[in-house]
Amino acid sequence: MRTKKSFTHRLLQAAGILALLSTSAAPVHAAATNGKVILLAADDVCGYCAAYNTAAQQYARQKGIDLRLVTNKFDPAQQAAQVDQAIAQKPAAILLWAIDGTALLPSMHKIQQAGIPLLLTDVLPDQKYDKLWEQYSGGNYEAEGRAAAHLMVDGFKAKGYGSTGDIIEITGYVGQAQTISRQKGFQDELSRIAPGIKVVGTQPGNWDQGTSTTAASGLFTKFGNSIKGVYAHEDAMAAGAIVAAERAGLAPSKLAVVGVGCEPVGVDLLKSGKLYGTVLQSPTDEAHYAIDSVVDLLNGKKLDKLRYVPMPSVTSKDDIDRICKPWTTATR
Numbered sequence: 001m002r003t004k005k006s007f008t009h010r011l012l013q014a015a016g017i018l019a020l021l022s023t024s025a026a027p028v029h030a031a032a033t034n035g036k037v038i039l040l041a042a043d044d045v046c047g048y049c050a051a052y053n054t055a056a057q058q059y060a061r062q063k064g065i066d067l068r069l070v071t072n073k074f075d076p077a078q079q080a081a082q083v084d085q086a087i088a089q090k091p092a093a094i095l096l097w098a099i100d101g102t103a104l105l106p107s108m109h110k111i112q113q114a115g116i117p118l119l120l121t122d123v124l125p126d127q128k129y130d131k132l133w134e135q136y137s138g139g140n141y142e143a144e145g146r147a148a149a150h151l152m153v154d155g156f157k158a159k160g161y162g163s164t165g166d167i168i169e170i171t172g173y174v175g176q177a178q179t180i181s182r183q184k185g186f187q188d189e190l191s192r193i194a195p196g197i198k199v200v201g202t203q204p205g206n207w208d209q210g211t212s213t214t215a216a217s218g219l220f221t222k223f224g225n226s227i228k229g230v231y232a233h234e235d236a237m238a239a240g241a242i243v244a245a246e247r248a249g250l251a252p253s254k255l256a257v258v259g260v261g262c263e264p265v266g267v268d269l270l271k272s273g274k275l276y277g278t279v280l281q282s283p284t285d286e287a288h289y290a291i292d293s294v295v296d297l298l299n300g301k302k303l304d305k306l307r308y309v310p311m312p313s314v315t316s317k318d319d320i321d322r323i324c325k326p327w328t329t330a331t332r
Helices: 010-014 017-021 047-062 076-088 105-113 127-132 141-158 177-193 209-226 235-247 264-272 283-298
Strands: 037-042 067-072 093-096 118-121 135-138 165-171 197-204 227-232 256-258 277-279 306-308 313-315
Touching: 037 047, 037 076, 047 067, 047 283, 067 076, 076 093, 076 105, 093 105, 093 283, 105 118, 105 127, 118 283, 135 283, 141 177, 141 197, 141 227, 141 256, 141 277, 141 313, 165 177, 165 209, 165 235, 177 197, 197 209, 197 227, 209 227, 209 235, 227 235, 235 256, 235 264, 264 277
Parallel strands: 037 067, 037 093, 093 118, 118 135, 135 306, 165 197, 165 227, 227 256
Antiparallel strands: 277 313
């Protein structure tokens, strides 16, 4: 959900995608030489990633799965090398949190050619390549954006702004699948249900609170008191925008601030009244869905191509502690 990544190698790797994908059909899955499953995931420096990795390993142990975790520091080239190393180990399956869903397509093709079942988690590449994987489990990012648009409209009404006014948007990394989908879902739905609410400024917050504070500060300086709402693609980025609003002399409780995640920082902000609403995407749910899919795969069950985690909208009027479950933080 919060993959911080480098796009340095993206174009070079993506250039070979069509050539690789145009080869003949892959063989039927070869028999694995051992029972282990390799999880290629994002580094623990990302809070969501750390909670996911912990929950996945704990749940895998409960399910009797020999899960080997390999992380990388948000570098698709490094992860491509890790895919090669994983293939050489001939695991029963590979569970992949792709740092870059486009750059890693050639690596997914290699996995298929090796006859190793591939499951995707958190990042869904272009679905026209879905023959490369057995199933994707995780968030429906476009649907999360649509839900955030409805929260924004409700927030405008709650703050007494009616259905017209200016808002700003703080996004994830530019060009990232999650960013594109959340932005599209939000803006398309907002223009449909409340065309009078306009996104007048957008800046990337890169899934980071400090970066988001700086990004939002520039937008508040440019647009000033005309801003009535903020849509941030993650609660941590919403927290950064709230800090920026306070520094600009604006009261966050008077703004319609909407985030995504139901993260610990989001829970605190909901309870304080500074965050109007958020959309749940739990790292624990996502990890459990992924491991359950591994279990089903190894048991020979037929898998649906898509399996989305629960994504309810949450405001201060809801039972926040029940819906926004605590993140898994125990030492692995």
